[in-house]
Amino acid sequence: HDKLVTSIDWAPESNQLVTCSQDRNAYVWNFDLTTNKWKLTLVLLQINRAAIFVRWSPNENKFAVASVLSLNWHPNNVLLAAGCADFKARVFSAFIKGVDQKPPSSPWGDKLLFNTIYGEFSNDSGGWIHSVSFSPSGDALAFSGHDSQICIAYAGSGTQNVRTTGLPYLSLLWITEEKLIAAGYDCVPVLFEKQGQQWKFSKVIDVSKKKIATETTAFNRFHDWNSKGI
Numbered sequence: 001h002d003k004l005v006t007s008i009d010w011a012p013e014s015n016q017l018v019t020c021s022q023d024r025n026a027y028v029w030n031f032d033l034t035t036n037k038w039k040l041t042l043v044l045l046q047i048n049r050a051a052i053f054v055r056w057s058p059n060e061n062k063f064a065v066a067s068v069l070s071l072n073w074h075p076n077n078v079l080l081a082a083g084c085a086d087f088k089a090r091v092f093s094a095f096i097k098g099v100d101q102k103p104p105s106s107p108w109g110d111k112l113l114f115n116t117i118y119g120e121f122s123n124d125s126g127g128w129i130h131s132v133s134f135s136p137s138g139d140a141l142a143f144s145g146h147d148s149q150i151c152i153a154y155a156g157s158g159t160q161n162v163r164t165t166g167l168p169y170l171s172l173l174w175i176t177e178e179k180l181i182a183a184g185y186d187c188v189p190v191l192f193e194k195q196g197q198q199w200k201f202s203k204v205i206d207v208s209k210k211k212i213a214t215e216t217t218a219f220n221r222f223h224d225w226n227s228k229g230i
Helices: 217-227
Strands: 005-011 016-021 025-032 037-044 053-056 063-066 070-073 079-083 089-093 117-121 129-134 140-145 150-154 159-162 169-176 179-184 190-195 198-204
Touching (some): 016 053, 063 070, 079 129, 079 140, 117 150, 129 179, 159 198
Parallel strands (some): 070 129, 129 169
Antiparallel strands (some): 016 025, 025 037, 053 063, 070 079, 079 089, 150 159, 169 179
């Protein structure tokens, strides 16, 4: 690359790396055991914007790269979620004939035609979509926006939005179908849980020990404002 490298991903089974850059290209890196060096293969993306995010598919037989803020693959190796700067989270089909086998039926649809949108979601107050993540079964899609909301979308049954009072979340990780961890500018991971039919804030996972205050009250007030971006 001759410009800023914006994203990197590792395929653990095949031991391959893929990188993308503002130079609008991608490289696949393979480790040569005979020379103990990484050999790279240029992938011409033929896009007119910087490549921002790249991810290997679950089967590691293809990768997705785009000018979006986040990408996440469905467990079936075909559906792909993207978090975008137009306040939308979208679910696409990335089915490639001759590469992919027809996946089993899912709530997202049966005929998964390449580059077809099978879901488009937004939060109700706007904000860039920083992270998208399919649940372990792939039936639900979680996404977080710059408005500090956590949203969980189900194909054909709408979206649940969980409002929070903290700063925006940049990363999402499913633990089970009913537990989701989020982390971001607040510097601590937070647990959200599905209770009955509703998603709710559960608890802060990493609670730091309270320090003994030795500064003045005014200093503490300004420090608190600064940490919250006020």
